[in-house]
Amino acid sequence: MTDQVKLAVAQMGATQNVAENLVRVLSVLDEAATQDVDVVVLPECVMSGYMFEDRAEAVSRAVTVNGPELADIARICREGQLHVVVGLLERGHDDDLYNTAVLVDDAGQLIGHYRKTHLPCLGVDRFVDRGTETPPVVATRHGNIGLAICYDLRFPETARSLALAGADIIAQPSTWPSEAAMLAEHFVPVRACENRVFVAVANRADEESGVSFMGRSQIVAPSGRRIAEADGESDCLLTAVVDLGDARDKRIVNVSGEYEVSLFADRRPELYGRITEQ
Numbered sequence: 445m446t447d448q449v450k451l452a453v454a455q456m457g458a459t460q461n462v463a464e465n466l467v468r469v470l471s472v473l474d475e476a477a478t479q480d481v482d483v484v485v486l487p488e489c490v491m492s493g494y495m496f497e498d499r500a501e502a503v504s505r506a507v508t509v510n511g512p513e514l515a516d517i518a519r520i521c522r523e524g525q526l527h528v529v530v531g532l533l534e535r536g537h538d539d540d541l542y543n544t545a546v547l548v549d550d551a552g553q554l555i556g557h558y559r560k561t562h563l564p565c566l567g568v569d570r571f572v573d574r575g576t577e578t579p580p581v582v583a584t585r586h587g588n589i590g591l592a593i594c595y596d597l598r599f600p601e602t603a604r605s606l607a608l609a610g611a612d613i614i615a616q617p618s619t620w621p622s623e624a625a626m627l628a629e630h631f632v633p634v635r636a637c638e639n640r641v642f643v644a645v646a647n648r649a650d651e652e653s654g655v656s657f658m659g660r661s662q663i664v665a666p667s668g669r670r671i672a673e674a675d676g677e678s679d680c681l682l683t684a685v686v687d688l689g690d691a692r693d694k695r696i697v698n699v700s701g702e703y704e705v706s707l708f709a710d711r712r713p714e715l716y717g718r719i720t721e722q
Contacts, residue, residue, distance in 0.1 A: 447687050447688045447689050448685060448686075448687060448688075449482045449483060449586045449587055449613075449685070449686050449688060450479075450480060450481050450482045450483075450683060450684075450685050450686075451481070451482065451483050451484075451485075451613065451642065451644055451663055451683065451684055451685075451686050452476055452479070452481040452483065452484040452485070452644075452681055452682060452683045452684075453484070453485045453644050453645060453646040453661045453662070453663060453672070453674075453681075453682050454472045454476070454484055454485065454486050454487070454646050454661075454679075454680075454681050454682075455487075455646060455647060455648070455649055455659055455661035455674045455678075455679055455680050455681075455682065456468060456469075456472055456486070456487060456490065456646075456648065456679045457648050457649065457650030457652075457657075457679060458487065458489065458490045458491070458492070458493050458494070458648060458650070458652070459493055459652070460492070460493035460495075460496070460505055460652070461493075462491060462492060462505055462507065462513065465490060465491050465492065465493070466491065466513050466516060466517075468490075469486060469490060469491065469517065469530065470516060470517070470520055472484075472486070472681060473517070473520045473521070473524060473526060473528060474520065474524065475681055476524065476526055476681060477520070477523070477524025477525070477526055479681070479683060481526060481681075481683060482525075482526070482527060482586045483526075483527040483528075483529075483584075483586050483587075483589065483613070483615075483644075484526060484527070484528050484529070484681075485528075485529045485615045485616070485617060485644045485645070485646040486528065486529065486530045486531060486617060486646050487531055487617050487618060487619060487646045487647055487648050488531035488543065488545070488593055488594045488617040488618050488619045489531050489532060489533055489543060489568065489617075489619060490530060490531050490532070490617070490646075490648075491507060491513060491530065491531070491532035491533070492505040492506065492507070492532055492533040492568075493505060493568075493652055494567045494568050494619045494652060495567045495568070495652045495653035495654075495655050496567065496568045496571065497653075498571065499541065499571035499572075502533055502541060502568045502571050502572070503533075503535060503539065503541055505533055506532075506533040506534060506535035506541055507532055507533065507534065507535065508534070508535050508536075509534060509544075509546060509554060509557065513532075514532075514546065514548070514554065517530060517548055518548050518552035518553070518554070519552060521548045521549065521550055521551075521552050522550065522551060522552040524550075525550045526550055527547065527548070527549050527550055527584055527586055527589070528547070528548045529545055529546070529547050529556070529589070529591065529615040529617060529646075530545070530546055530548070530617070531543075531544070531545050531593065531617035532544055532545075532546065533568065533572070534559070536573075540573050541571065541572045541573055542559040542560065542572055542573055542575060543559065543560040543563070543568065543569060543572045543575075543593060544557065544558065544559050544560070544575075545557075545558045545560075545591050545592075545593050545615070545617050546558075547582055547584075547589060547591060547615070549584060550585075555582055555584070556580055556582040556589065556591055557580070558575065558577075558579050558580055558591035558592070558593065559573075559574075559575030559576075559577065560572070560574075560575050560593040560594070560595070560596065561574060561575040561576070561577075561579070561596065561602075562595045562596050562598070562599055562602070563595065564595045566595075566621075567619070567655070569595070578605065579591055579592050579596070579602060579605065579606055581606055581609040581610055581611045587612035587613055587688045587691075588609075588610045588611050588612045588613070589611065589612070589613050589614075589615055590606030590607075590609065590611030590613065590614045590615065590641075591606075591614075591615055592606065592614055592615070592616050593616065593617055593618070594616070594617065594618040594619055594620070596616070597616060597618070597627060597631050597632065597635060597645075598627070598631065600635070600638070601719065601720075603635040603638075603639050603641070603643075604638075604639060606639075606641070607639035607640070607641050607708075608708075611641055611691075612641060612642060612688045612691040612692065613641065613642045613643075613644060613686075613688075613691070614635070614636075614639075614641055614642070614643045614644070615644050616632075616643060616644065616645045616646070617646055618645050618646065618647045619647065619648055619657055620647045620648075620657060620658050620660065621655055621656065621657055621658065622656045622657065622658040622676075624658070625658060625660070628645075628647075628658065628660035628662065629660075632645055632662060632664050632670075633664050633668040633669070633670065634668065636664040636665065636666055636667075636668050637666065637667060637668030638707070639666075639707075640666040640690075640691060640693070640694045640707055640708075641666055641691045642663065642664065642665060642666060642686050642688075642690075642691055643662075643663070643664045644662075644663050644664075645661055645662050645663075645664075646661050647659055647660060647661045649661075649674070649675075649676055649677055649678060649679060650679075658676045659674050659675055659676035659677065659678075660673065660674060660675075660676055661673070661674040661680075661682060662674070662682070663682060663684045663686070665686070665690065666690045666691050667690075671684045671686070672684045694706055694707045694708040694709070695707075695709075
């Protein structure tokens with residue numbers, strides 16, 4: 445595993461046409477490969493669109509994890525030596541429907557799979573089934589990558605659970621609407637800073653069914669400092685070279701022996717039981 449990783453987030457739009465979306469995704473991944481990116485994060489439901497009116501409409505745009513769409517993405521990952529986190533609507537068994545993020549490695553293998561657990565009353569999340577498994581942390585040769593999706597960011601327990609499981613990077617596919625500006629402005633740097641991890645958020649900057657998405661895709665360092673950020677108007681591929689060692693040291697030392705904090709060692713989990721009470 446190397447400490448230096450070239451991380452990217454793709455700010456890009458989506459339609460409700462899976463074939464069109466796949467062409468866009470493959471083009472972005474080709475661009476990432478030409479820039480020698482190691483890990484790229486794509487937006488939530490970028491393969492399907494998000495603003496559906498009912499479950500049947502959403503199911504018609506869902507894909508399976510062993511279908512041809514992901515096979516094409518896997519091929520690009522192999523050819524371009526990319527690790528990719530991509531958001532999609534997943535059609536499971538017995539017509540189950542999930543808002544899913546998958547991680548494909550540079551050998552073209554699907555090594556991470558997360559079904560969104562926190563569902564807002566918004567867009568397709570009104571109709572999908574709720575994920576029931578803990579968000580995963582996946583060990584790769586480019587660090588430990590934790591998976592979360594959009595609304596999960598509002599719940600500090602998600603990011604903390606990923607950090608406690610060893611995540612160096614939290615990859616967060618999103619569809620932030622324009623009304624949710626506080627997420628880009630405040631939540632992302634706080635989640636990064638309070639957990640001492642890199643947070644990579646890929647959002648959209650387009651419109652779908654009358655809903656505008658605000659862009660503001662970003663990569664944030666464990667210090668809480670934004671090291672790359674997009675505007676709210678255009679598609680782009682943001683990149684940053686990150687040092688994973690910054691995410692593995694949970695200490696902050698301003699003056700040795702006089703002003704030090706250790707964000708994980710100083711925790712008091714025996715006092716936090718109320719957080720998980722029903």
